[in-house]
Amino acid sequence: MKTRRSSYRLPPPPPKKRKKKGSPGTAKVKLKCNLSREEPIPKRKATSQGPNPSRNFVVQDISVKHCRTTRRNSPTCEAEFPFQNLPTECKVKVFSFLSDIEKCHCARVCKVWAQIMRTPRLWVNADFKKLFLTVEKNGVETIARPSAVEYLRMKIKTRNYAFHLVSRKAFLKSLTFSFDLQEGEEIWLKLLIHCLHETNSRELSRVVFNWVHTPHPYMFSDSASHSKSSRILCFHKFLKALHHACPNVASFAMPFDWSPLSLHLLSLFENVKSLELYKYWVFRGVSQSAINKLLDQFPKLERLKMEVAVQVRESACYPQYTVSHKSLKELDIRESNGFFLWSVTLPQLRTFQVSRGCWSGPMIDRDHLKIPCLYTVLHDGAPNLQRYNECKLDGDWRVICSEELEQALKASCFCKKHKRGALIY
Template sequence: MSANNKKMFRRERRGFKSKVLLTMRRRKFLGQRDQKQDDIFPFGELPNECKVKILAYLTDKEKCTAALVCTSWTDLIRTPCLWTKADFVELLYHQKSRHIPIPSPALECQVLKEKVKNFVFHLVSRQALLRELLFEFDLHEGDEIWLKLLVYLLQMTHAQELHTIQCNWTYTPHIPWFLSGAAVDAKESRVTSFHKLLMILQESSPGIQGFTMPFDWSPCSISLLCRFKSITTLELSKYWVFHGLPQRLLNRLLQELPKLRRFKLEVAVPFRDSELYPQYTMSSETLEELDIAACSGFFLWSVTLPNLKRFCDARTAWTGPILPRKALKIQCLYNVVRNGAPKLNIFNTSPLREGWRESCPSELEDVLRATCYCERHKSSPLIF
């Protein structure tokens, strides 16, 4: 083979190798591109119903951020069913926790109010389908706007499906008391505003299933609360420091809520006379969980709770005078639940073994020694 032929052969071979390498690289590149395309979720190709379902898992802050991506996402984020929770507690907490110095408490108070206003107007503009409402606002009607904003929110959005309310209507934690616009002792005024809120809720959201809130145990409050016949969960904390709880009001609450299943109660029963000191009875056909661990001076005489499965109690600080243990003739909790709660299977955190009614097991006996005020289980001769 001549020298020229050899050179041509080498050039052809190098050209062939280059084509092969180029083809391999091109295939590798295309394969990587296809792989990357396979790794990308085709969100834009989904129907709008699926997109909304996915966006529903975002927090409110994440939804607002997602609305900045593109015009189509902005339109999706405006869907009313994406805005079902009005959580003013978290809103004010995040605003308060931001490390941005504000020169004065008065200006900070104004910033928080504007934040709440903007959130309310945002929910109204989205025509939100409210299902949960959480807030901590002092509803005293002075110079404040909290009650007006809540009423505006409930009346201007779709609140028919609202089912859960967790609120504290007695104070606004992030605003100093000297800037709140309310007198510290304006207790009756707050109760009046609370009644107005319950009346508005009855009109806008009659199907509410759960309340967690302070409660004043006035006849008017009982009447308004008993209008919500769909209540299944009720957590009532004390409003007055010491306020008598008439047995008739407790009976009315339990009897006029036909679907009540979980009841958590906090009251501080004041001491007036050892001979007239109330010991309570509780009766409900539907109640399954009862928690009176936060109560002070609330003693049970008997219960008629055929479906009760869980019972919680605790020995809290006695708020009355120093008395001998026998002065009040307190019933033993073991006898109370044994006779009145045939389906009970948990006492505090202790599961009840089969046959616990015939003889009190040692585990339950230990719980009763730390819980019950009766002569058998209270080691001290005094009530305190």
């Protein structure tokens, strides 16, 4: 027997009533992503403590929730910063604050950014030291000695980095490297000269380089046996090429051999304002005439740092130096050994750095040398001095020697008053 199906159907549910816009109990919340939503306003209790802070949290939760929803649904959400709509000049300015590695990562984002990264003004710092492995010791980063495989990789990276700067036609403003310029038939010297000539290096203003040493693995450490004279010739070639490519260099930091030709080539850079000259050969003496010639060739010099190892002589003729310059503001001789000042004429000097390090010379009687006190030397020749090592000087330091200045002199001066014992050691 067949059963008959019932034709009765349930009625549809009644439609939900929608609240009209602007009806009481609702509020129109404008979100950061240019959307709107009607949400009920929580009733505020009538208390004497002021407005209810919970309403602010409700609005923040709504805005965050809707911003996340719209980012998935709408790619042109106004919550995101419209970086692509900026002019190219503004984009270049923003990218200029990134490091070289970060710029290379940005070039892989899209074709537009890759094209922007080819702007020559974005590549202003040529730092070849970043390609070496560094080790941090006592808060100071030093270049580690690489293995043989790492050394070969470093050579490939250096060549690729140089040709990268050449292909971008970089506007170089600073150059940093550490290469033995005579190594391997002057391969580093040729690479650097090619990089200077093929880039826009007329605006180069700072050069920090070590032309004596390349970080080698132990199996390649025999390069130190090469003659010093051939290395100095390569240094002269680099100075000539540097002056030809960028004559407006204002800052140098490098080892210096104090030879007459080196002084002449360095004097070709007329706009030098900062010099850091480190010792190249410990047995190379520095005469008073060489220091005078160096200071006379640079009338705009404001900062001078010297590392000088004075030759050991008889006690009666041990050299004592004078320093005179009209515009020098900072003098640093902390790394020097046996560099005693007899007098200074530095009217613009503001900072003076000196130390009494380990004495490497013979045991000399201090009475034969007649070393003057540094307080007297600075009192007569540096009236505008403001800092002695880490000690800040008062305006009346020439009248009254403070206790802090006296302690600084005891730690750095070789005179009878501030150093115990009769010998220099």
